[in-house]
Structure formats: C-alpha cells, structure tokens
Amino acid sequence: MFTPGSKYLIAITGLSAVSFALYMLLVHPSALGAVALIGLVAATSLITGVALFTRDGHTPDGQTSAATVDTPTPSMWPLVGAAGFALLLVGTITTPIVFIFGIVAIFAALVEWTVQAWSEGASGDNAYNASIRQRILNPIEYPILAAVGIAVIIFSFSRVMLATNKDAGAIIFIVVAAVVSVVGMLISLRPSLKKGIIGTIAVVAAVGLVGAGIASMGVGMREDLVVAAEEDHYAHQECGEEKSEHFDKGVSETISATSGVDATIELIDGKLTAQVQGIEGLQDSITVRRSNPSNIIFRNKDAGEFRLKANLGKKQIADGVMEEVVTCTQLISEGAEQWLTLTINKPSVSGEPYTLSIPGLKGQSIVVVVP
Amino acid sequence: MTLVNRLGGVICRLKSLILGTAGTVFLASCGRNAPQDTFQPKGPNAQKIDTLQKPVFAVAGIIGVIVAVAVVYSMVKFRDRGQPIPKQSHGNPALEITLTIIPALILAVVGVFTFRTVFDLNKTSDTQMIINVTGQQWWWEYDYPANNEYGITQPIITSGQLVIPVGTKVMLRETSRDVIHSYWIPALNGKRDAVPGRITTNRIEADEPGIYAGQCTEFCGLSHANMRMEAVALSKEDFAKWVANQLKPYAAPAESTLAKEGETVFLNQCTRCHQVNGLTRADGTPVIAAPDENVWSGAAPNLSHLMSRNTFAGAMFNLVTPECRTDVWKSESVTFGAKYLAGVDEPCLNQTDLRGWLRNAPAMKPMYANPALLAATGGKYRGMPNLGLSESDIEKLVAYLLTLK
Ligand SMILES: [Cu+2]
Numbered sequence: 001m002f003t004p005g006s007k008y009l010i011a012i013t014g015l016s017a018v019s020f021a022l023y024m025l026l027v028h029p030s031a032l033g034a035v036a037l038i039g040l041v042a043a044t045s046l047i048t049g050v051a052l053f054t055r056d057g058h059t060p061d062g063q064t065s066a067a068t069v070d071t072p073t074p075s076m077w078p079l080v081g082a083a084g085f086a087l088l089l090v091g092t093i094t095t096p097i098v099f100i101f102g103i104v105a106i107f108a109a110l111v112e113w114t115v116q117a118w119s120e121g122a123s124g125d126n127a128y129n130a131s132i133r134q135r136i137l138n139p140i141e142y143p144i145l146a147a148v149g150i151a152v153i154i155f156s157f158s159r160v161m162l163a164t165n166k167d168a169g170a171i172i173f174i175v176v177a178a179v180v181s182v183v184g185m186l187i188s189l190r191p192s193l194k195k196g197i198i199g200t201i202a203v204v205a206a207v208g209l210v211g212a213g214i215a216s217m218g219v220g221m222r223e224d225l226v227v228a229a230e231e232d233h234y235a236h237q238e239c240g241e242e243k244s245e246h247f248d249k250g251v252s253e254t255i256s257a258t259s260g261v262d263a264t265i266e267l268i269d270g271k272l273t274a275q276v277q278g279i280e281g282l283q284d285s286i287t288v289r290r291s292n293p294s295n296i297i298f299r300n301k302d303a304g305e306f307r308l309k310a311n312l313g314k315k316q317i318a319d320g321v322m323e324e325v326v327t328c329t330q331l332i333s334e335g336a337e338q339w340l341t342l343t344i345n346k347p348s349v350s351g352e353p354y355t356l357s358i359p360g361l362k363g364q365s366i367v368v369v370v371p
Numbered sequence: 372m373t374l375v376n377r378l379g380g381v382i383c384r385l386k387s388l389i390l391g392t393a394g395t396v397f398l399a400s401c402g403r404n405a406p407q408d409t410f411q412p413k414g415p416n417a418q419k420i421d422t423l424q425k426p427v428f429a430v431a432g433i434i435g436v437i438v439a440v441a442v443v444y445s446m447v448k449f450r451d452r453g454q455p456i457p458k459q460s461h462g463n464p465a466l467e468i469t470l471t472i473i474p475a476l477i478l479a480v481v482g483v484f485t486f487r488t489v490f491d492l493n494k495t496s497d498t499q500m501i502i503n504v505t506g507q508q509w510w511w512e513y514d515y516p517a518n519n520e521y522g523i524t525q526p527i528i529t530s531g532q533l534v535i536p537v538g539t540k541v542m543l544r545e546t547s548r549d550v551i552h553s554y555w556i557p558a559l560n561g562k563r564d565a566v567p568g569r570i571t572t573n574r575i576e577a578d579e580p581g582i583y584a585g586q587c588t589e590f591c592g593l594s595h596a597n598m599r600m601e602a603v604a605l606s607k608e609d610f611a612k613w614v615a616n617q618l619k620p621y622a623a624p625a626e627s628t629l630a631k632e633g634e635t636v637f638l639n640q641c642t643r644c645h646q647v648n649g650l651t652r653a654d655g656t657p658v659i660a661a662p663d664e665n666v667w668s669g670a671a672p673n674l675s676h677l678m679s680r681n682t683f684a685g686a687m688f689n690l691v692t693p694e695c696r697t698d699v700w701k702s703e704s705v706t707f708g709a710k711y712l713a714g715v716d717e718p719c720l721n722q723t724d725l726r727g728w729l730r731n732a733p734a735m736k737p738m739y740a741n742p743a744l745l746a747a748t749g750g751k752y753r754g755m756p757n758l759g760l761s762e763s764d765i766e767k768l769v770a771y772l773l774t775l776k
Contacts, residue, residue, distance in 0.1 A: 289548075345669065
C-alpha cells in the first residue's frame, strides 16, 4: 500500500503541515510566511497523492541487467574533487580566482566521476565500459583541453610580445613561426618517427614557451606601453588642432556603446549639427543626463581632418587656479566616425554652458544641456 | 487569551487566508479598482498588447484544460492494478506527425501576430515628445529636453510622477545610473528594462487624463518593491500649465519667516545631495548640489518643485493626505487636471510621512544609508541617510519645502 517513495513524501507533507501549524500558533504570522508554508503543504500533498496513486511509477517486471557486476576501477576524480573543496575553502578567504579554480575542479570531478561510475555499471566487461565512458566524455574533454592549451599558448606568447620592443617582437614572431613550420614539415616528411620523440619535442616547446612567458611577466611590459597605460589624457589636454594620439578614454567605459547613442554630431560643409533619436530635424543643442555616461557619435563629412572637442567647464586644480576640463575624439578624416563619452556631474546652471566644438573652426558649436 | 480562543483565531485566519487567496486569484480577473491591472489598457500601446494577449490567453487556456484533463484521465484509467501494459501508441508516424504539426501551426499563428505587435510597439518615427527616464536605487528621475512645441524652453527635471499630455506619442528614453531596473506602467504599455550604459526606448500614450500606477519590474536590490512610479496624464492645456509651473523661477521665502529659517537648514543639510534650481547662498552664488560625491548612483531627486508632485521617495509615500489623494484620483477627468495642478498645500500635506522621512529616512524605506557600512561604495550612500535633525529643524524644513511649488 505505502510505497517507499510515498512514505517519504507523506513524512515531508506531515512535517510541513506541523511547521505551518507551529508557525501560525507560535510565530507572529506574516502573510508571506503563511503563504509559503501553506504552499509547501499543498505542493507536497499533491506530489504525495500522485506517488501513492501511481505506486512510485513502479513496474513489476522492470529489470536490471543480470550481467551488471560492481567492478570499480581506481579513479583520480575523488582526489581532484577533494582538492577542489580545499581550493574552495582557501579561495573564500584569499582571492576569488582560487575559489573559481575550486569550482572548476569540483565540477570536473563531478561530471567525470559520475560518468565513470555509471559506465562501470554498464556491463561486466571493463574494456567495453571504458569505451562507452570515452564515447560520452571525449567530445567534451577534447575541446576543453584544446581550448586550455590554446589559451596557455596565446597568453604566454603575448606576455613575451608585450615585454620585448617592437622590432625584436617582429623578429621573434618570424623566427618562431619559421621554426614551427619547419619542425612540422620535418615531422610530416618522416611518418616513421617515434611517437615518443614527437611528444618530447612538444613538451620541450610547451615548457619553453610557458617559461618564456613567466620570465617576461617578471620583466614587465616594455617602456612605451607602461607610459601609455599611465598616461592621463585629461592632464595633456591636447584637444587642439595638433595631431596628437590622445583621445577620449571614457569610450570604453560603457557596456555597449552602440545601443546607447545620446546624439549624433555631424560636420558637413563647415557646419556642426546634432541629431537626436525621437526629435525630428537637426538640433543646435542636446540634452544629456547628469552624472551618467552619455555616448555621442562624431561623424566627419567634411574634407580634411577634424576632431570633436567637448568643453566641460572649469575645475579648480589649486587655490585660485582654474583649469579647463575638456575631452575630445581623435583627429578623423572625411567619412570617418568616432565616439565620445561624456559624464557631466554638474547641471548647466552651474556657470558657462557646456559645448561641443571643432578646434580650428570658429562660430560652430552645439550646446550640451544638463538638467 | 485561552488556547481555545487562540485556536479559534488561527482557524479563522487560516480560513480567511485560504478563502482570501482563492478569492484574490479569482477576482483579480475582474477587479475594477486595480490600478496595475494589465487587462485594463488606457492607451493605444497597451491596447495593442491587450488585443494580442486575450485570444492567446484563451487558446492557451483551452489547451491547458485539455492537457490537464487528459493527464488526469490517463492517471485514473491506467493506474497500476497489476494489469498488462496497454497498447502503446509509440511508433505510429501518422499520429506523431499530427501531434507535432498542430502545436507548430498554433505557435506559428501566434508568432505572426506577436511579431506584428512587437514591431508596432517599437515604432518610434512618429514620436511627438521625448522624456529621458533614468532609474536608480530606488526611484525614477524624469527629464524633459527642451521642446518648443510644448513650451518647454528650459529642460525640466522631476521624479516619481511622470507628467505627460494626453493623446501625445511620448517616447521614454530609459537608462539606469546603477543596476538594471525596468519601467512599467501597465495601463499604458508593456515593460522595458532600463540598463546602465544603454538607452532603451518605450513609447506610451494615454487616452484620458488620470493617474496610472506602475512599479519597477526588474529586481534591483533592497527596496526594489518600494520603487514605484505613476504616470500623470493631463489635458494639453493643463500640461502647458504644468510646464509653465515647472519653469517658474525660484522664489525665496520672505525674510524672518519659519520657511526662511528652513532654507538655511536646507542649505546646510540637504544641498550636498538635493538640487533646488535658483537657490543661492547668502553671498548670491548659486548652490550646486553634489550628489555625485555623496550618492552611489550619482543622483538625488531635484526638489525645485517638490510640492507639485503627489508622491515622494520613489512614489512609495503620498505627499498628500489620503483624503486629498482620493479627491484627486477619483475626480472626473474634466476636473482632474485642475486638482492635480493645485499641488500640495499645508492642509493637504501628508505631515506624518514627510516628517518621518526627514527624521529617519532609512527607517521609512530600507536603504543602504548606514554611514558605518559604506566601504563597498566608497563612502557613498544608496538612498538618503538619517541626518539626525532636531524636531525644530524638521519644523523649519517642512515650512520651507511647502514653498517649493
Ligand atoms: Cu528598480
């Protein structure tokens, strides 16, 4: 009458009913708690009813293979799983990356171990069991291992390229590429070559590459990259007519610039105009939100190279010393376009109007209104 | 209280709970006083959704009933009584193909109409007015770019209640200053997420003057459930009056009044977050608030015309007393505009909640505003902190806020 499954479910239903009763009697009943508990009672009693009715979905003549014999083979996955838990614990008190490694290890162990254990119950033939394990897991293992391998190669190699100067980098690139293709050619010309030799070459190459990568990381990036990374665009303020390589770094601040255009600014026939989605016609002023990154596209449709410059008022840099706050796009040629991201924290009422203008082009500007 | 009494109470509560739950589910479909009912469209966009969803709902309902009945029937008919397994339909191609094609056809038909509606609702080309809608924890800010056709010569900024003219195709350009929020006025259109770094558009239009309620529908943290909003539709003439009022310059309170003292308290305590356009210091320099330095999202509500709204703190509280609010909500659409435009004056002011807010805002609305716990946000508040004001300061502030019409 009472199948094992329904006994278990009856117990849960009973417990939830008791906890509901206790909650109503002893705890100050809040609507939310009461609804949650009565919901639990309703849900479990429904499942209990179904289980009772269908007798756990039990079919009397269902059978398992008589050939199934427990023959567990040694496995490294419990060990990996345990290491994963250790990493998880260490990760919670140190850095998140360790925690992530722990999760990955546990997840891998979970999948691999489950499939292995399952495959070992499939038949009494260990070779057959191993083959079905591979059939299921290889399509997952190979791409993941390949991706990890490629990532390691790219990461190590890129560290080397960041550390060496531009000319040496080109030479290293050519030499490495040549060596790879020559070695590959030699191997393919001699198919009789022992697997061991090829393996040794691959291991030596991998260790060499990773070693070079680690060494390069120790050396650090080359001088000009360090300077570029530290460079503060606002300190340079090279937003005039000169050709400079400085430009708006804020552009990358937004998640997805293309889906958040506040305005499109065009330079045509020496005239600066603005277009705003939802407003018909060309504008000479745009409204952007206060304290929020706003994206502006600048299109140069005039002959010659121009940049768009945003004049964002003044700020005090020392007692009584005011400095103009500006940002700009790069110089762009006819037909090109660039992004500018403005974050203005003070409303327009705070003094001089904010404007967009083109250095070297007099009398053309777009007013930026911040409510 | 005896145990019997107590049990009686519990049973009563239980009964009303169960009856209440069932009743609510049943009555929700026909409630008339349900301001956020999706079944009561009040504008063309919501109407389009309604026209689509009603037949789909009906078809899905019929199919749902058929499936449920079939499942129960099979369970009863074929329950395990030790009988042999009945004949199986597996391997009957004709039946299987039919059972695949029928749902596919139903879905295809629903799909065609759905896509048509989706594209219809996304149309922006005939927009008549744009309003920037910015979400942040846990209130909405609205700013109206200059628009000569509607007399908006200077941008207008407000919060909590979105004011629009009736019969006008309004495009909301939504974004967020912190996390993802979602803007939804069920009577006027579907919901649209407000995502930081993106601008999403949402078209609304109201047929009749009135107030249409909504709330944030993307979980956005502690006070998500308290992040509400209302759209207030005014006739075109009334909207023009509203605009004129929003553009009215700042009028400082008269010297040696309580309100004037309140202005001083406001200058000291509130202007580091709240902007009041036109407010100046004693030396005549304009006061520019710095919410970007004090609030995590970088914004706090602009209070220039606080008393022109009927709600505050993300429309969680009424700025007017319940009687005055009912008076506005329930009035005929002809008189509604005038009543709304009257704004809030002293007899109508909801003193209890406003004073409570000034006394200890985080106690009224859960916010991350404990100065001791701001490490994660670099010392910035998410919400309005408890400023520890004295009762006499609150008295003065209320007098001052009442002048911000
Ligand atoms: Cu929200």
